[in-house]
Amino acid sequence: DTAVSQTPKYLVTQMGNDKSIKCEQNLGHDTMYWYKQDSKKFLKIMFSYNNKELIINETVPNRFSPKSPDKAHLNLHINSLELGDSAVYFCASSHVQGDGYTFGSGTRLTVV
Amino acid sequence: GNSVTQMEGPVTLSEEAFLTINCTYTATGYPSLFWYVQYPGEGLQLLLKATKADDKGSNKGFEATYRKETTSFHLEKGSVQVSDSAVYFCALTLNSGYALNFGKGTSLLVTP
Numbered sequence: 001d002t003a004v005s006q007t008p009k010y011l012v013t014q015m016g017n018d019k020s021i022k023c024e025q026n027l028g029h030d031t032m033y034w035y036k037q038d039s040k041k042f043l044k045i046m047f048s049y050n051n052k053e054l055i056i057n058e059t060v061p062n063r064f065s066p067k068s069p070d071k072a073h074l075n076l077h078i079n080s081l082e083l084g085d086s087a088v089y090f091c092a093s094s095h096v097q098g099d100g101y102t103f104g105s106g107t108r109l110t111v112v
Numbered sequence: 113g114n115s116v117t118q119m120e121g122p123v124t125l126s127e128e129a130f131l132t133i134n135c136t137y138t139a140t141g142y143p144s145l146f147w148y149v150q151y152p153g154e155g156l157q158l159l160l161k162a163t164k165a166d167d168k169g170s171n172k173g174f175e176a177t178y179r180k181e182t183t184s185f186h187l188e189k190g191s192v193q194v195s196d197s198a199v200y201f202c203a204l205t206l207n208s209g210y211a212l213n214f215g216k217g218t219s220l221l222v223t224p
Contacts, residue, residue: 004155033211041150041199043214056211090155100146101212103155 003027006091006104013081014112021076021107023091029102030095031055032074034066037088037106049074081111114139116202118215125192125222133187133218135176135202143204145169145178145185146212150199159187159200192222 004025013019025032033056034046047066048056054066063079074091088108092101119134137143144163148156160169165180174189185202202215 041217041219043156043201043217045211045213048211092156100158100161101156103157105155 003102004091004093004104006089006107008107009105010108010110012110012112015081015083017081018077018079019081019109020078021089021091021109023074023076023104025072025091025093025102027093027095027102029093030071031093032068032071033092033094033101034074034076035090035092037090039087043090047074047076078109081109083111085109086111114143114204114206114213116204116213116215118200118202118218121199121217121219123218123220125220127194127222127224128191129222131187131189131192131196131220133200133202133220135185135187135215137183137185137202137204139183139204139206141206143206145176146203146205147174147176147185147187148201148203148214150201150217152198156201192220194222194224196220197222 006023031050033048035043037043046060049068052068065077068074088106090106091104094101115138146161147159149159150156160171162169162178168177176187199217199219201217203212205212
């Protein structure tokens with residue numbers, strides 16, 4: 001009965017590969033987000049979806065493409081992975097945009 | 113722009129010591145303010161929040177007061193425990209249409 005679940009928890013892959021991270025929330029929230037946390041713990045918003053519509057799209061390489069098949073799911077697909085993509089990626093959701101978030105436990109991506 | 117500045121860490125305290133983690137913000141409007149906590153290897157958890165000036169958020173012995181005049185939201189706890197060791201993030205949002213903007217995080221280590 002995890003509120004926001006991400007899979008996989010760990011992902012090790014080679015440069016140039018394409019990978020996806022999945023996120024699901026069972027809270028009935030309308031808004032979902034992807035954040036990237038770098039090695040210094042800094043958190044940066046990447047994308048935000050509200051009811052399957054893209055709301056926020058920060059300056060992120062277009063190798064990153066979010067997909068929201070329904071309001072309970074927000075997946076992140078990354079093409080042509082680079083070393084600099086190594087980070088922890090967090091999915092989050094909120095009832096209304098601007099309210100407190102519920103975070104997933106993160107996906108640690110390592111590109112070698 | 114909208115941003116949050118937190119005191120640099122790491123902060124090391126002995127058990128039962130008093131904790132203050134400073135947080136100041138810059139915002140173009142009237143933000144909601146949050147403190148999140150990240151325990152090792154986990155996602156972020158909402159610790160407390162305040163949505164308007166002079167509001168005090170509190171949870172698990174932690175408190176923070178929204179000070180509009182000093183644009184601050186300092187986190188305090190009267191007596192820390194070893195289990196409080198974590199990274200603490202101050203964050204703001206301008207509500208509808210905006211995501212959470214996080215500070216860089218402050219690492220807290222409490223020793224027995």
